[in-house]
Amino acid sequence: MNSIEERYRAASARSAELGKQAERVMPGGDTRTTAFYRPYPLTLARGEGPFLWDVDGNRYIDLLGNYTSLVHGNAYPPIVEAVNKAAANGTAWPARSEAQIELATLLCERIASVERVRFCNSGTEAGMLAAHLARRLTGRKLILMARYGYHGSYEDLEVGLAGQDGERTMLADFGDATAFEALLSERGSEIAAVFLEPVLGSAGVVEPQAGFLGRVAEAAHRAGALFVLDEVITLRLDEGGAQKIYDVRPDLTMMGKIIGGGFPVGAIGGSEEVMSSFDPRNRGSIWHSGTFNGNPVSCAAGAVSVRELTSDRIATMNQQAERLADELTRAARHAELPFSVRQVGSLMNIFFLKEPPAATIVREDGRAIANFHLAALNHGLFVAPRGLIALSTVISDELLNEIIGRATEAIADVASAGD
Numbered sequence: 132m133n134s135i136e137e138r139y140r141a142a143s144a145r146s147a148e149l150g151k152q153a154e155r156v157m158p159g160g161d162t163r164t165t166a167f168y169r170p171y172p173l174t175l176a177r178g179e180g181p182f183l184w185d186v187d188g189n190r191y192i193d194l195l196g197n198y199t200s201l202v203h204g205n206a207y208p209p210i211v212e213a214v215n216k217a218a219a220n221g222t223a224w225p226a227r228s229e230a231q232i233e234l235a236t237l238l239c240e241r242i243a244s245v246e247r248v249r250f251c252n253s254g255t256e257a258g259m260l261a262a263h264l265a266r267r268l269t270g271r272k273l274i275l276m277a278r279y280g281y282h283g284s285y286e287d288l289e290v291g292l293a294g295q296d297g298e299r300t301m302l303a304d305f306g307d308a309t310a311f312e313a314l315l316s317e318r319g320s321e322i323a324a325v326f327l328e329p330v331l332g333s334a335g336v337v338e339p340q341a342g343f344l345g346r347v348a349e350a351a352h353r354a355g356a357l358f359v360l361d362e363v364i365t366l367r368l369d370e371g372g373a374q375k376i377y378d379v380r381p382d383l384t385m386m387g388k389i390i391g392g393g394f395p396v397g398a399i400g401g402s403e404e405v406m407s408s409f410d411p412r413n414r415g416s417i418w419h420s421g422t423f424n425g426n427p428v429s430c431a432a433g434a435v436s437v438r439e440l441t442s443d444r445i446a447t448m449n450q451q452a453e454r455l456a457d458e459l460t461r462a463a464r465h466a467e468l469p470f471s472v473r474q475v476g477s478l479m480n481i482f483f484l485k486e487p488p489a490a491t492i493v494r495e496d497g498r499a500i501a502n503f504h505l506a507a508l509n510h511g512l513f514v515a516p517r518g519l520i521a522l523s524t525v526i527s528d529e530l531l532n533e534i535i536g537r538a539t540e541a542i543a544d545v546a547s548a549g550d
């Protein structure tokens with residue numbers, strides 16, 4: 132055990148104790164594989180604004196926002212107010228709510244390709260729904276997606292993370308438009324849809340090369356397949372989503388995270404024509420139900436979250452992220468550690484490698500990034516174990532200075548720990 136882990140353990144005795152209790156009732160004491168790390172994950176107690184507290188009373192600056200979903204930080208007062216009001220009127224109704232209409236309207240107004248929205252409860256469900264719709268419309272089974280792309284935990288889409296084709300899923304390298312075009316021309320008659328994240332998230336925040344998304348969309352259409360853009364993470368990059376930035380018009384858009392304002396949510400959106408497959412007034416429409424679809428509390432929170440994510444706020448977050456990426460690079464250079472960062476808007480992923488790797492979830496710098504993650508926690512910074520950072524609108528420039536100071540100390544600890 133190195134000194135970083137010793138310090139982590141010393142500061143988190145109550146978390147460790149609760150971890151043992153959790154292991155008796157949940158496999159690995161965990162219920163979310165992405166968020167698991169060794170020696171044991173923290174148990175959190177509270178979040179407010181840009182801060183989180185664990186059960187041992189340690190405070191962390193939240194640089195993850197529940198994996199990019201809390202774009203306005205924790206317990207954002209306008210969201211808490213809307214949620215309290217909604218919850219006081221009942222937390223789940225067996226019919227439509229005004230909040231649902233408001234959130235759907237905001238999404239249709241903001242996202243160019245979205246004319247109609249169907250809600251579900253998570254990004255994973257949005258992926259399942261998009262696959263279901265594409266298979267129904269085309270009568271085909273296969274899905275084509277990016278190697279190391281991530282669209283949630285539905286088996287046919289999760290195989291992307293394994294990096295190998297599945298029974299009903301084919302993979303091509305993100306950025307390699309020619310490979311996508313070739314598969315679509317050879318196997319197009321079997322392919323129901325192409326799924327792509329505009330910016331790969333889980334694979335390390337990878338931006339698409341110019342023209343990549345457009346070429347794949349075109350090839351999908353030539354083959355009669357649907358082009359599905361997964362904007363579950365990327366809606367935070369622009370009021371109009373990443374499709375506005377990269378000038379691409381998908382047939383279906385997957386949404387989640389920020390559109391629930393911190394509550395469970397998912398949705399797909401598309402043209403009136405494509406989405407009319409769900410219209411229960413049509414004969415043979417797709418049966419899509421869910422007890423909590425379009426939950427009134429999630430929609431009330433989500434409407435505030437989306438409405439208050441303005442271009443100005445996005446620009447401020449992006450500038451802060453740029454500065455943070457520069458300062459982390461400077462600190463690592465000072466500590467004589469190999470380091471690289473990929474930053475897109477308010478998202479970034481760091482690597483203890485001279486050059487950022489190609490899109491992958493396989494880490495060559497596994498030990499260094501694990502050390503950094505624990506060292507960052509020791510210095511009061513909450514980042515993802517894989518080095519993903521997502522800023523929020525409630526981080527002041529003053530707090531950013533504090534973040535830079537703390538991250539510099541964490542990086543120095545990594546250098547001292549050696550290999």
Ligand SMILES: Cc1ncc(COP(=O)(O)O)c(C=O)c1O
Nearest residue numbers: 253254255281282283332363387
């Ligand atoms: C791009 C992308 N799509 C889909 C999902 C799945 O969303 P959820 O975790 O809400 O099921 C995620 C989750 O991280 C994601 O990053």
